[in-house]
Amino acid sequence: MQLIGMLDSPYVRRVAVSLQLLKLPFEHRPVSVFRHFEQFRQINPVVKAPSLVCADGSVLMDSTLILDYAESLADGGNSLMPSAPDKRLETLRVMGLALAACEKSVQVVYERNLRPADKQHAPWIDRITDQLLWAYATLETELKRTPLEVERHNINQAGVTAAVAWFFTQAMLPELVRASDFPTLQQLSNAAETLEAFAAAPHGPGTYQAKG
Template identity: 30%
Template structure:
């Protein structure tokens, strides 16, 4: 299997962590991609031009990170990060949606600065996105996801979101959310794959 990703991609990191937790990372060949390069073949592999992309035998492609993670999970017996029944499934998937949403709103803020000259940046738009992140962190910090039982894709998504905030926003969230700092430290201790996939770039 070939995983198209990039060093700083939080969604690529999520896939890598899941692959390591499931014990299938050694079956992946990671190929770096550049979403800003119109000549990069990823735009053919995924017409949306987004990463990560998983390329399977027969040149089949799977995207996005949510689909790739569930695909990898389905290949492994005895371990599952995606509960299949009852409230546990919907809780895990909702938590994943919250973590992914934090990342989406954060990336939009990064792109606003990276892609627009300063005089064309929209302060209200930036505030709209940063408010999403704040509301999400406010909610999670009150009752962080329990690490006592089995871990799920939701735990991984939240950890990757916090890691991305460290990378792109200098960890400013840490001063306001000490409960989430402690939570991420506990997650890191339980899941060595988190530090092993530290963002680059």
């Protein structure tokens, strides 16, 4: 399998970390949707990262759909999703909050970096900023009440998604979402970044480096 996209995308990084934890081998191709648009379009005409080129040549898009497929390929013991309905519901709720925070972080970054200043609409930026802060505030409360495990053999998809989303936000918007206001999320991120699967796929312009 080939994972297409840059690791400065939290969605690409989420997949790269998860595939490792699921013990699924893959090749990472750091193709940018901005700098390598035409090259990306040859792989996936929609030019959406992450894209996963499967063994039969099929191309999947969207990190959640890619990971749903990855779960079907992995041995049951390597699943990142709980099977018990109550635990699965809890995991999905945390994932939803983390993905919402991630989406709003990306929107703010795009507004700042891609849209000319005179074209930016302040009420829209205020709205998505409020949504971003609300998502992280709710997630912080959830994780205080029910802490996530962050050990290599115990971390689940909620932990992966929350840690990746938080690291991205802190890398891109530290003045907007202050780490000191969310100590539980910062602690989760610090612990997750020490894991081999995270270290092998660091946020940034580099390439995933398989270990061993």
